[in-house]
Amino acid sequence: MSGIKTYILSLLLICLGAAGKAQNTDDQYRKPLQIVLDDIQKRFNVTIKADQSLVKDKWVTYADWRIRTDVDVTLNNVLSPLDLKVNKEGPGKYKLKNFEYHKWEVDDGWKRLDKIASSYHDVATWARRKVLLKQELYAALGLANLPARPLSKPVVTPKRVMNGYTIQNIAIEILPGVFVNGSLYSPAKFKGKIPLVLSPDGHWGGHRFRKDAQLRCAAIAKMGAMAFSYDLFAWGESRLQFASEDHRRSLAVTVQALGGIRILDYLLSLNGVDKKRVGISGGSGGGSHTTLMTALDDRITLAAPVVSLSSYHFGGCPCESGMPIHQSAGGTNNVEIAAMAAPRPQLVVSDGKDWTDRMPEHDFPYLQKIYGYYGKAENVENVHLPDEGHDFGISKRKALYAFLAKHFDLNLKAVQIVDGLESGITIEPEQALYVFGDNGEKLPAHAVKGFENLERVFNAETKR
Incomplete structure (x- = not known):
């Protein structure tokens, strides 16, 4: 007999054994979750797909008392206490899932943002809110006492000369023995000050080594700016020090x-970098990082979060929402955090097939309102692509190039699109973008390895 059949039979035996004994408050009217779900399916003529790992050994207290005349209300009553939910996949069709704290109903997100926004109405009242938010964001991250900057020099590989741009791989020590790794794309020739664009990686396979990431950063360099493409924590080359599952630890953010x-700190210390033109643009999880970094650091003068921003989605990865940043200042969300960029130029790229699908309807007008406090409503733009999905494809990249060219006075004509892609750019093999060698053999001997050691170093450095 299969495991599932055995499990269901055992539940039936439990219920049959209880049949001779009426349920009452002494046992809290308890029933196994599977039996309750079966009852709901029969009562309301619906189908509920459920992985047995989500159902096994779970019990519903006051089970029959949670039943209402509406199936959706009933399911919420039954599942919420167990930190479970259902996704509606069609008429009468549901799928059981773990509670997703980061996903809200659209109306709930909009109402929350409206409630927050009712506390300010002009530059002065917004400025007070912004000061409080920034202070509490740092505290929520555990960075109120910012660790000392390591005095070590970054690890920098020799330049690779390409068609109109160069590339160097760089590792920067951010805590004793802890490195953030990336690749710096620079114009091959330039005069005067050079703008800088940080390009954090997103939650896509291939990390910063993938084709679209290389195309984007090389194109920005050909336009006349430096672009630094870097790994998320425990992502890409950071996995030399930490396991990939560490990316889903709260400290990741x-x-x-x-x-x-x-x-x-490092890139702005380089000769020739223009401190008045400092941008950041990432997609997905890199977009959440873009929004947070712009709120935290006033040295950033332009932001472009791509397929990430929403008042009803808080970022499902701990690298976006693992620390209580969204409880700051009595409660906030990513759209209000994005508003902290005002009046600095900001491009919001959204699409029709993820949680940014309703951006033009409510969240973007809110951003325009905040920018309007400064008389700079034109400084925030939304490129919405209703027929596209969750990626950093050519449409998104073209929108970014145009925005950077407009605000950083870059040469947009330097990017030529042929057959739907940027031309004249070399796509390097992944190993070419490594800082520490093909097999990590150049990783410094004092490099921290393992999450427990990272926590030890972080705690020591923030308590000094």
């Missing part, structure tokens, strides 16, 4: 924020 700050 903190380490990434600290990494962004230290990247700016």
Whole structure:
């Protein structure tokens, strides 16, 4: 007999055994979750797909008392206490899932943003809110006492000369023995000050080594700016020090924020970098990092979060929401955090097939309102692509190039699109973008390895 059949039979035996004994408050009217779900399916003529790992050994207290005349209300009553939910996949069809704290109903997100926004109405009242938010964001990240900047020099590989741009791989020590790794794309020739654009990686396979990431950063360099493409924590080359599952630890969002700050410290110290033209643009999880970094660091003068921003989605990865940043200042969300960029230029790229699908309807008008406090409503733009999905494809990249050219006075004509892609750019093999050698053999001997050691170092450095 299969495991599932055995499990269901055992539940039936439990219920049959209880049949001779009426349920009452002494046992809290308890029933196994599977039996309750079966009852709901029969009562309401619906189908509920459920992985047995989500159902096994779970019980519903006051089970029959949670039943209402509406199936959706009933399911919420039954599942919420167990930190479970259902996704509606069609008429009468549901799928059982773990509670997703980061996903809200659209109306709930909009109402929350409207409630928050009712506390300010002009530059003065917004400025007070912004000061409080920034202070509490740092505290929520555990960075109120910012660790000392390591005095070590970054590890820098020799330049690779390409068609109109160069590339160097760079590792920057952000805590003793902890590195953030990336590749710096620079114009091959330039005069005067050079703008800088941070390009954090997103949650896509291939990390910063993938084709679209290389195309984007090389194109920005050909336009006349430096672009620094870097790994998220425990992502890409960072996995030389930490396991990939460490990316889903709450401290990930903190380490990434600290990494962004230290990247700016280093790159803004280089000769020729224009401190008045400092941008950041990432997609997906890199877009959440973009929004947070812009709120935290006033040295950033332009932001472009791509397929990430929403008042009803808080970022499902701990590298976006693992620390209580969204409880700051009595409660906030990513759209209000994005508003902290005002009046600095900001491009919001959204699409029709993820949680940014309703951006033009409510969240973007809110951003225009905040920018309007400064008389700079034109400084925030939304490129919405209703027929596209969750990626950093050519449409998104073209929108970014145009925005950068407009605000950083770059040469947009330097980017030629042929057959739907940027031409004249070399796509390097992944190993070419490594800082520490093909097999990590050049990783410094004092490099921290393992999450427990990272926590030890972080705690020591923030308590000094």
